Amino acid sequence: MASTSVVDELKKTQILELLDQGKRVDGRALDEYREISIETNAIPKANGSAKVRIGDTEVICGVKIQPDRPFPDTGDKGIFICTAELLPLSHPTVETGPPGPDVIELARVVDRGIRESHMIDVSQLVIEQDKSVVGVFADNVVVDYDGNLFDACSYAATAALLSSKTPKWNMVNDVPTLVEGEESPVPITTIPVSVTMGKIGDHIIVDPNGDEWASMDARVTITSNSDGNICALQKGGRGGFTLEEMIQCGEISVRVGAKIREKLKEAQQGGQ
Amino acid sequence: MGGREATMVLLDENGIRCDGRKVDEPRRIMIKAGGLKNADGSAYIEFGENKILVGVFGPRDVHPKHMSNTDTGILRVRYHMEPFSVGERKNPAPSRREIEISKVIKEALEPAVMLEKFPRTAVDVYIEVLQADGGTRCAALSAASVALADAGIPMRDMVAAIAAGKVADTVILDVNNEEDQAGQADMPIGYMPSVEKITLLQLDGVLTPEEYKKCVEVGVNGCKIVYDLQKKALNDKYFGSGED
Numbered sequence: 001m002a003s004t005s006v007v008d009e010l011k012k013t014q015i016l017e018l019l020d021q022g023k024r025v026d027g028r029a030l031d032e033y034r035e036i037s038i039e040t041n042a043i044p045k046a047n048g049s050a051k052v053r054i055g056d057t058e059v060i061c062g063v064k065i066q067p068d069r070p071f072p073d074t075g076d077k078g079i080f081i082c083t084a085e086l087l088p089l090s091h092p093t094v095e096t097g098p099p100g101p102d103v104i105e106l107a108r109v110v111d112r113g114i115r116e117s118h119m120i121d122v123s124q125l126v127i128e129q130d131k132s133v134v135g136v137f138a139d140n141v142v143v144d145y146d147g148n149l150f151d152a153c154s155y156a157a158t159a160a161l162l163s164s165k166t167p168k169w170n171m172v173n174d175v176p177t178l179v180e181g182e183e184s185p186v187p188i189t190t191i192p193v194s195v196t197m198g199k200i201g202d203h204i205i206v207d208p209n210g211d212e213w214a215s216m217d218a219r220v221t222i223t224s225n226s227d228g229n230i231c232a233l234q235k236g237g238r239g240g241f242t243l244e245e246m247i248q249c250g251e252i253s254v255r256v257g258a259k260i261r262e263k264l265k266e267a268q269q270g271g272q
Numbered sequence: 273m274g275g276r277e278a279t280m281v282l283l284d285e286n287g288i289r290c291d292g293r294k295v296d297e298p299r300r301i302m303i304k305a306g307g308l309k310n311a312d313g314s315a316y317i318e319f320g321e322n323k324i325l326v327g328v329f330g331p332r333d334v335h336p337k338h339m340s341n342t343d344t345g346i347l348r349v350r351y352h353m354e355p356f357s358v359g360e361r362k363n364p365a366p367s368r369r370e371i372e373i374s375k376v377i378k379e380a381l382e383p384a385v386m387l388e389k390f391p392r393t394a395v396d397v398y399i400e401v402l403q404a405d406g407g408t409r410c411a412a413l414s415a416a417s418v419a420l421a422d423a424g425i426p427m428r429d430m431v432a433a434i435a436a437g438k439v440a441d442t443v444i445l446d447v448n449n450e451e452d453q454a455g456q457a458d459m460p461i462g463y464m465p466s467v468e469k470i471t472l473l474q475l476d477g478v479l480t481p482e483e484y485k486k487c488v489e490v491g492v493n494g495c496k497i498v499y500d501l502q503k504k505a506l507n508d509k510y511f512g513s514g515e516d
């Protein structure tokens with residue numbers, strides 16, 4: 001995914017030359033997102049799921065909800081965990097085996113964006129305090145790669161969570177026991193949207209595609225919530241941003257994010 | 273009949289199974305060739321409630337190098353289930369079951385693929401089970417054959433696969449999850465219809481010699497149904513219609 005080849009170097013020159021004329025390789029404006037398609041309930045056996053396509057990047061997220069033991073220091077809260085994995089069929093350079101640093105960063109950034117927005121009200125996910133809570137697991141798998149996995153995984157997880165229904169459990173003889181036929185939506189407080197921008201030369205571009213991703217000097221992923229506030233940020237890559245650029249990126253992420261939030265809401269309603 | 277209400281009726285008095293099928297009727301099968309951009313070949317199969325995606329790469333360089341063979345190409349298969357594919361969340365790390373299934377699928381495909389034409393290279397087959405509902409190895413093997421063909425890799429034939437089995441003392445075709453759990457036998461079969469060779473065969477459960485013979489026959493006939501759908505998937509992609 002991140003290996004640089006001779007072809008990438010040649011593409012980088014071409015991408016930079018085009019950007020100097022205000023153009024992108026695929027004809028988009030610098031702050032223009034690719035077509036996003038969101039399909040919810042793609043995996044009926046999951047408690048919620050979504051398939052998200054951004055250009056040729058495709059991610060499937062399945063949400064599993066089940067009773068779990070609380071963490072010792074937060075016995076009054078449920079558990080939310082989001083993971084991401086690059087499947088070997090997503091790209092010729094992806095190998096099986098334990099995840100490398102890039103994938104670990106991906107999973108953690110996607111998890112953090114959703115966690116820090118407090119999208120899920122985990123205080124409502126307690127079966128019995130200090131004993132048993134509800135665990136919500138959102139597992140992302142990357143199926144096809146064309147850049148910007150941060151946003152693709154984030155939207156897939158968010159859409160899957162919005163479409164999720166949680167079963168209900170009661171404590172019976174100290175064991176969490178399923179209450180048949182009682183399902184409710186997962187308690188949602190806000191809809192976080194991450195927007196990833198790349199920096200190539202002095203240009204900031206929104207939603208880098210695969211070729212642009214391989215040519216970037218630096219990137220930043222900024223997550224905003226429904227109130228238009230920024231709730232998580234991750235800078236990556238070897239290059240740097242100026243203060244002005246970072247402020248600009250913040251504005252772009254909130255503006256672009258608002259449009260994408262509407263898409264996520266539509267997908268939620270469409271999937272019901 | 274009164275006593276049977278307590279458990280699931282796997283086969284009713286009219287010969288209808290728990291999901292409404294007849295004894296020799298497979299589940300709904302949909303196979304699509306292609307679909308992934310980066311893979312050299314790919315396929316997607318829906319087999320009842322199973323949803324499986326397969327991507328193929330190669331022939332390509334072998335890493336680590338010592339695995340390569342100067343006389344022939346090698347086939348590598350990974351069968352993997354997503355954490356959300358089953359009722360209880362599955363640990364994403366490969367289980368012993370997945371490692372074993374990877375091996376039997378590899379050995380089922382090897383006779384079909386002309387690996388000797390590509391010495392020192394590897395063909396990698398990645399199978400991702402998005403949703404599992406009994407019979408994943410057969411569905412995965414059928415889809416993997418289509419993905420290999422889609423990758424343009426020379427093959428003697430495609431391997432089609434389906435399970436035969438026994439419930440309520442009756443031989444059935446295409447064992448679903450409930451029948452696998454509560455039934456008497458499960459026999460996955462992989463078969464190359466044009467070459468007439470069985471390349472995968474497993475069994476758990478007890479069968480009389482007659483039942484065993486019947487199971488293999490029913491399974492091989494079932495494979496021919498799957499085979500037609502595999503060919504149709506390739507026809508649909510490369511010739512634009514299911515009929516040629």
